[in-house]
Amino acid sequence: xxxxxxxxxxxxxxxxxxxxxxxxxxxxxxxxxxxxxxxxxxxxxxxxxxxxxxxxxxxxxxxxxxxxxxxxxxxxxxxxxxxxxxxxxxxxxxxxxxxxxxx
Amino acid sequence: xxxxxxxxxxxxxxxxxxxxxxxxxxxxxxxxxxxxxxxxxxxxxxxxxxxxxxxxxxxxxxxxxxxxxxxxxxxxxxxxxxxxxxxxxxxxxxxxxxxxxxxxxxxxxxxxxxxxxxxxxxxxxxxxxxxxxxxxxxxxxxxxxxxxxxxxxxxxxxxxxxxxxxxxxxxxxxxxxxxxxxxxxxxxxxxxxxxxxxxxxxxxxxxxxxxxxxxxxxxxxxxxxxxxxxxxxxxxxxxxxxxxxxxxxxxxxxxxxxxxxxxxxxxxxxxxxxxxxxxxxxxxxxxxxxxxxxxxxxxxxxxxxxxxxxxxxxxxxxxxxxxxxxxxxxxxxxxxxxxxxxxxxxxxxxxxxxxxxxxxxxxxxxxxxxxxxxxxxxxxxxxxxxxxxxxxxx
Numbered sequence: 001x002x003x004x005x006x007x008x009x010x011x012x013x014x015x016x017x018x019x020x021x022x023x024x025x026x027x028x029x030x031x032x033x034x035x036x037x038x039x040x041x042x043x044x045x046x047x048x049x050x051x052x053x054x055x056x057x058x059x060x061x062x063x064x065x066x067x068x069x070x071x072x073x074x075x076x077x078x079x080x081x082x083x084x085x086x087x088x089x090x091x092x093x094x095x096x097x098x099x100x101x102x103x
Numbered sequence: 104x105x106x107x108x109x110x111x112x113x114x115x116x117x118x119x120x121x122x123x124x125x126x127x128x129x130x131x132x133x134x135x136x137x138x139x140x141x142x143x144x145x146x147x148x149x150x151x152x153x154x155x156x157x158x159x160x161x162x163x164x165x166x167x168x169x170x171x172x173x174x175x176x177x178x179x180x181x182x183x184x185x186x187x188x189x190x191x192x193x194x195x196x197x198x199x200x201x202x203x204x205x206x207x208x209x210x211x212x213x214x215x216x217x218x219x220x221x222x223x224x225x226x227x228x229x230x231x232x233x234x235x236x237x238x239x240x241x242x243x244x245x246x247x248x249x250x251x252x253x254x255x256x257x258x259x260x261x262x263x264x265x266x267x268x269x270x271x272x273x274x275x276x277x278x279x280x281x282x283x284x285x286x287x288x289x290x291x292x293x294x295x296x297x298x299x300x301x302x303x304x305x306x307x308x309x310x311x312x313x314x315x316x317x318x319x320x321x322x323x324x325x326x327x328x329x330x331x332x333x334x335x336x337x338x339x340x341x342x343x344x345x346x347x348x349x350x351x352x353x354x355x356x357x358x359x360x361x362x363x364x365x366x367x368x369x370x371x372x373x374x375x376x377x378x379x380x381x382x383x384x385x386x387x388x389x390x391x392x393x394x395x396x397x398x399x400x401x402x403x404x405x406x407x408x409x410x411x412x413x414x415x416x417x418x419x420x421x422x423x424x425x426x427x428x429x430x431x432x433x434x435x436x437x438x439x440x441x442x443x444x445x446x447x448x449x450x451x452x453x454x455x456x457x458x459x460x461x462x463x464x465x466x467x468x469x470x471x472x473x474x475x476x477x478x479x480x481x482x483x484x485x486x487x488x489x490x491x492x493x494x495x496x497x
Binding site for chain 2: 030054060063064065066067068069070071072073074075076084085086089
């Protein structure tokens with residue numbers, strides 16, 4: 001784990017998990033964050049680990065926050081849209097605090 | 104002089120001598136069109152807002168839709184109406200004129216000062232009419248590139264537009280990837296659908312069925328196919344709205360009456376509204392130009408130029424994309440935007456995609472949609488930071 005990411009001014013102390021995840025990602029890698037929310041992790045990863053990060057997020061509000069952060073995030077549903085992503089395009093796919101809807 | 108005559112004279116004047124900046128290209132500087140013909144001389148009418156910075160790195164090219172024009176953020180010289188994208192362009196707006204140098208040019212084939220069928224053909228001294236060559240969206244973009252070359256602007260900070268404007272954005276990104284830092288194709292598609300071609304054909308047939316159209320030579324006859332063009336606009340206008348929006352605005356309400364008249368008067372408010380839209384439109388638009396530009400949209404199929412694989416159009420692109428669609432847009436539905444997004448994803452391009460919830464249909468991109476402004480403003484601000492442009496002062 002690379003401790004260089006600690007502490008981070010944009011990351012709430014309660015989201016120490018994001019820092020933990022960030023520490024597990026190789027610098028400069030390609031990464032997809034499924035259910036990226038407001039993009040906090042993606043931003044951390046692109047700033048501190050130099051990753052080429054992409055996100056997919058269901059909520060319009062979340063996507064808007066991501067886009068405003070300069071992140072590349074697609075509004076969509078992982079259940080249906082992941083099929084359109086090419087194989088071997090990412091070194092990591094992150095599923096962090098994302099729950100698939102259950103009926 | 105009757106009012107329609109005044110309007111006609113103003114319009115003819117706008118086609119040749121527009122109330123805007125004009126870039127003229129001489130007989131020695133032709134543009135080669137997709138149809139195989141060379142066009143020269145020709146001119147491009149354009150408006151600018153804001154100031155070009157010393158590094159020439161802050162230019163935003165705004166591409167207009169089918170019946171819009173270069174008057175994106177200033178009153179229209181013929182109708183006096185406000186700029187069609189005044190909600191988006193201006194100080195402190197998403198396309199912030201305090202930070203960016205904004206260019207909006209009338210498209211090739213248009214009737215507001217860029218050469219088109221309503222312009223005077225220098226070979227005959229009469230309007231081009233149907234002698235004007237068929238132009239494509241690619242031709243429109245070629246002409247814009249020529250304009251930028253002459254203005255000495257190599258690189259665009261951003262290219263954006265909705266509907267046919269979005270088609271130009273996609274064409275820009277495919278044809279000139281190195282010149283486009285960021286791109287916002289809005290409420291658009293990488294190819295025109297069969298249904299949309301069908302609607303356009305109805306509009307064109309309405310124009311050509313009007314006896315006053317006179318095989319396109321109505322200007323010399325001193326007449327205009329206003330009825331046909333008005334009907335074309337009425338039909339098209341329905342496709343720009345949505346069932347929900349029509350219901351919300353009009354329902355089955357009657358127009359200035361308590362009961363149906365048992366006639367073909369405009370009993371319903373929705374009829375009255377459409378008639379009004381048709382009449383307003385013919386004041387400012389040329390019927391032949393409508394034929395040409397709808398045709399250009401019909402021919403648009405970006406993948407066709409890349410072996411049928413849309414992703415190849417964006418191979419190795421470094422452009423940052425933000426694709427936007429609207430939930431109630433049935434003319435350019437979200438599935439069209441998703442097809443573009445999938446192609447961009449397949450090439451590993453930097454792409455964001457947002458589907459804005461609204462009941463306003465296709466025209467939502469022209470209307471007051473706070474979420475749309477939040478998305479586009481956020482994307483543009485972030486791209487400006489990446490480009491090293493000064494922060495927004497708001």
